[in-house]
Amino acid sequence: MKLLLVFSSESGNTKKVTEMLQLELEKLYYTITVKNALTVKAVNLEEADLILIGTPVHGYILFGHKPVEAITDMVKNALPVDLKQKPVIGFATYLFFPAGALKRIKNSIERRNGSYVASFANRRFKKQVLVTNIVDYITKNYPIE
Ligand SMILES: Cc1cc2nc3c(=O)[nH]c(=O)nc-3n(C[C@H](O)[C@H](O)[C@H](O)COP(=O)(O)O)c2cc1C
Incomplete structure (x- = not known):
């Protein structure tokens, strides 16, 4: 199973969660590729069996809560036009309230025929809880055969 x-x-919280996920999932024998949203290519997305997209929550009073721009650009520009129902999980770190930030990722994935299967968000000082919840979900729903 390739993830x-x-x-x-921007300040390292989402990166840290990504690294923790990589460590825990590799221990469970998943094959992991990690990419920054700025450099990920369509081919990376095509090769994966399951995609996880991690973002900080950025809020703007007038425009609602969003993923950071690098993620918004990535889902607009790097995603293959047809994700062929590939499963995608969104996760976010935030300080106060995640609101609809992950909903925006979900909408972009579904517009490209991806299968958005789950969202996970936790406050930035609850990284281990976030990681454990995501790893539990993956081992239950996408077990290594
Ligand atoms: C410009 C900016 C806007 C933010 N807006 C929100 C917000 O609306 N709600 C919230 O809960 N946290 C908000 N945060 C906090 C970040 O979501 C949180 O610190 C996150 O863990 C940062 O992730 P990172 O370290 O991976 O960049 C904001 C942070 C920044 C820098």
């Missing part, structure tokens, strides 16, 4: 972890991170 692609795509993340963006």
